[in-house]
Every structure is written in C-alpha cells, then in structure tokens.
Amino acid sequence: MFGRRIPFNQIAVAALAGVVGGVYIYRPIFEPPRKPPSAPDQDPEEQRAETTQQAQQNASAAKDGV
Numbered sequence: 001m002f003g004r005r006i007p008f009n010q011i012a013v014a015a016l017a018g019v020v021g022g023v024y025i026y027r028p029i030f031e032p033p034r035k036p037p038s039a040p041d042q043d044p045e046e047q048r049a050e051t052t053q054q055a056q057q058n059a060s061a062a063k064d065g066v
Helices: 008-030 044-066
Strands: none
Touching: none
C-alpha cells in the first residue's frame, strides 16, 4: 500500500499469535471432558457405596412392584 515491506519480526509475532489463539480455541476438542468435582465432605469410596446401595434398593423395589 505504501511501498514498504513488512519486517520479519512482525510477521513472526503475528503468526505466533495466530497459532496460540487457534490452540486456545480448539483445545477443548482434543482434551477429554472433565468430571464434575465430588462433594468435599465425601470421598469417592463413600459415594460408590451410596450409589451401590441406592441401586440395590431400586432393584428390590422394582422386584416387589412386579
């Protein structure tokens, strides 16, 4: 436009910014989704036991209802 050339360092900075911006935008596609945090007062072992107990209660309730 004005007859000047673009310096290499400006091209390098623009290219680097483009690559970093693209990685920032598309990073969630490459990473597996995170699991929601568990309750702070329970450890995973207690949660697993509660879930198993609830499943057994639901199964017995379904068996009694049939």
